[in-house]
Amino acid sequence: MWTEEVIWMIIEGIRDTLYMTLASTLFGYVLGLPMGITLAVTDKNGIKPNPIVYKILDVIANIVRSIPFLILLILLIPFTRFLVGKSYGSTATIVPLTIAAAPFIARMIESSLNEVDKGVIEAAQSMGAGTFTIIWKVLLVEARTSILVGATIATGTILGYSAMAGTVGGGGLGDIAIRYGYYRYQTDIMIVTVILLVVLVQIFQTIGMRLSNRLDKRKI
Amino acid sequence: MAGIIEVRNLKKVYTTKDAEVEALQDINLSIQAGDIYGIIGMSGAGKSTLVRCLNFLERPTEGTVEIEGKDLSTLTDKELRKQRSQIAMIFQHFNLLMQKNVIDNICFPLVISGMTKKEARKKAEELLEIVGMTEKAKAYPSQLSGGQKQRVAIARALAVNPKILLCDEATSALDPQTTQSILALLKDINKRYGITIVIITHEMAVVREICSHVAIIGNGHLVEQGRVFDIFSHPKTKEAKELIVKGKGEGEVEPNLESNQRELMKGKSCIRIVFSENSSFEPVIANMVLKFGQPVNILKADTKNVEGIARGEMILGLPEEKEVQENMKAYLKERGLAVEEVDGYVD
Incomplete structure (x- = not known):
């Protein structure tokens, strides 16, 4: 049962899962960070209110977030094939993962930035700071621990999604769990992969919280 | 300008x-x-x-x-x-x-x-x-x-x-x-x-x-x-x-005093006077009482910091006769004190 082959397969599974999760989180932030900043800034209580821009992004975020990930995965197959050349394997899975993660990340960024004390923003405005200065030097700096907590949550969620992609040949630990545990009734392999997924989430969570605590200067 | x-x-x-x-x-x-x-x-x-x-x-x-x-x-x-x-x-x-x-x-x-x-x-x-x-x-x-x-x-x-x-x-x-x-x-x-x-x-x-x-x-x-x-x-x-x-600064608590004061001032002729620096040298109130031979009632006395200088503030209850009241006010004004009636806005 636990042949060298299986062990190698699991090690590769871990590698693929980490690859998918981290790459999708990264690309998710590339799209989600600007989107979240724009949402927070154009909000009616933001520093540059713009109802039209806000509404458009708001609707996009809601639509993408309301589609179940598995359906999104299938819907995006043509797009994924166009971008990556194939629709299965871990690299291909990064595409739907990123699309699913971006609005989720944008919402978390938005809520982190909205938590920043309005008085501090007003102080910056009274010093003559422009919109971009306030975004870079006030909002992102003051909200950084909250943004990091959000990133930790996002990484965990994306890791969970990546396992779901296993049902359509997405690669990684989720793929192994489904192929061996579900299709072949090899429960032991499934349990091992699930434990490994739990451990990975735990590690991400711990690193994220430690980092954000250390960076938080509000605590004495 | x-x-x-x-x-x-x-x-x-x-x-x-x-x-x-x-x-x-x-x-x-x-x-x-x-x-x-x-x-x-x-x-x-x-x-x-x-x-x-x-x-x-x-x-x-x-x-x-x-x-x-x-x-x-x-x-x-x-x-x-x-x-x-x-x-x-x-x-x-x-x-x-x-x-x-x-x-x-x-x-x-x-x-x-x-x-x-x-x-x-x-x-x-x-x-x-x-x-x-x-x-x-x-x-x-x-x-x-x-x-x-x-x-x-x-x-x-x-x-x-x-x-x-x-x-x-x-x-x-x-x-x-x-x-x-x-x-x-x-x-x-x-x-x-x-x-x-x-x-x-x-x-x-x-x-x-x-x-x-x-x-x-x-x-x-x-x-x-x-x-x-x-x-x-x-x-x-x-x-x-x-x-x-009424405006006390924060922390200057005067429990009950205000309502007592109001009670005292009811129906009487009261004035509020403010001492400037130089008027503090002369015992103005005492001299006034001696001069008119009529007592005044000191209802409140306080010093307050105004523009960084301590200024005395007093609320006096005056005798009943109108003439004496007018004379007293004139006497106080002569000595450089700010005088005004207070009965109108006490409550």
């Missing part, structure tokens, strides 16, 4: 879903360079909105605000930001960057204005010395007391060499002792650098302590303005009288 700040016919209306709220109306102010100008009123009177109109954090609905002759409404966004950088502001809740240490907080406006990090740091260190916080340079705001935070905020405000400093309830979150030390610091800054200071407050004690001029706001209107001593000795409007006679 045109002041450094000229506000003309200012009106501010907020439009909410159901109604229009007039926050400010017919505000005319002229603040001279080097003044410490108090704007006082109850909460909700519109004073915070007014101070935000002075740097256009709030745009007035009507009227103009001129800073050094420049009408703020004619400026482009970029010019307005530049103008704002010369009008510093401090706040009730300090509004420091919580994730930056003291020195970086002070560097912040300098970096915005385009100074290099190294220059900014040097300047920030000088400022820390002025506000007496040098040893806290590396501390974070969460490690500081309220008074210390306000000192950092003042240093940050001074960083850009402003001509005007706006203080929005800057001492309202502080205890009386700390308030004193912050007011002393503001006074010192005004003297040393000639910075015009506008102080928004609901505490009469703050105005008496350091302001040279005061404007009283009630219900969105400017009801009275002038030199602090004049308004303190001769308040004309109901709002002013309320703030001055």
Whole structure:
């Protein structure tokens, strides 16, 4: 049962899962960070209110977030094939993962930035700071621990999604769990992969919280 | 003479879903360079909105605000930001960057204005010395007391060499002792650098302590303005009288005394007198009693700090006869005391 082959397969599974999760989180932030900043800034209580821009992004975020990930995965197959050349394997899975993660990340960024004390923003405005200065030097700096907590949550969620992609040949630990545990009734392999997924989430969570605590200067 | 700040016919209306709220109306102010100008009123009177109109954090609905002759409404966004950088502001809740240490907080406006990090740091260190916080340079705001935070905020405000400093309830979150030390610091800054200071407050004690001029706001209107001593000795409007006679500073608690006083003053002719410096040398009340051979009832006696000088304040109950009353008032006025009737507004 636990042949060298299986062990190698699991090690590769871990590698693929980490690859998918981290790459999708990264690309998710590339799209989600600007989107979240724009949402927070154009909000009616933001520093540059713009109802039209806000509404458009708001609707996009809601639509993408309301589609179940598995359906999104299938819907995006043509797009994924166009971008990556194939629709299965871990690299291909990064595409739907990123699309699913971006609005989720944008919402978390938005809520982190909205938590920043309005008085501090007003102080910056009274010093003559422009919109971009306030975004870079006030909002992102003051909200950084909250943004990091959000990133930790996002990484965990994306890791969970990546396992779901296993049902359509997405690669990684989720793929192994489904192929061996579900299709072949090899429960032991499934349990091992699930434990490994739990451990990975735990590690991400711990690193994220430690980092954000250390960076938080509000605590004495 | 045109002041450094000229506000003309200012009106501010907020439009909410159901109604229009007039926050400010017919505000005319002229603040001279080097003044410490108090704007006082109850909460909700519109004073915070007014101070935000002075740097256009709030745009007035009507009227103009001129800073050094420049009408703020004619400026482009970029010019307005530049103008704002010369009008510093401090706040009730300090509004420091919580994730930056003291020195970086002070560097912040300098970096915005385009100074290099190294220059900014040097300047920030000088400022820390002025506000007496040098040893806290590396501390974070969460490690500081309220008074210390306000000192950092003042240093940050001074960083850009402003001509005007706006203080929005800057001492309202502080205890009386700390308030004193912050007011002393503001006074010192005004003297040393000639910075015009506008102080928004609901505490009469703050105005008496350091302001040279005061404007009283009630219900969105400017009801009275002038030199602090004049308004303190001769308040004309109901709002002013309320703030001055009843208006104890925060912490000056007078339990029951007020209602007793009211009881005593009922139906009697009472006057409020204010002693200036020179009138304190002569035992005025005692001499008056001797001269007229009629007793007066001292209902209240107090000293209050006005423009930094201790001024005596008394409320006297006068004898019944009208003639004696008039003579006594004349006698007191002759001796340079500010005299006015109080029975009209006691309750």
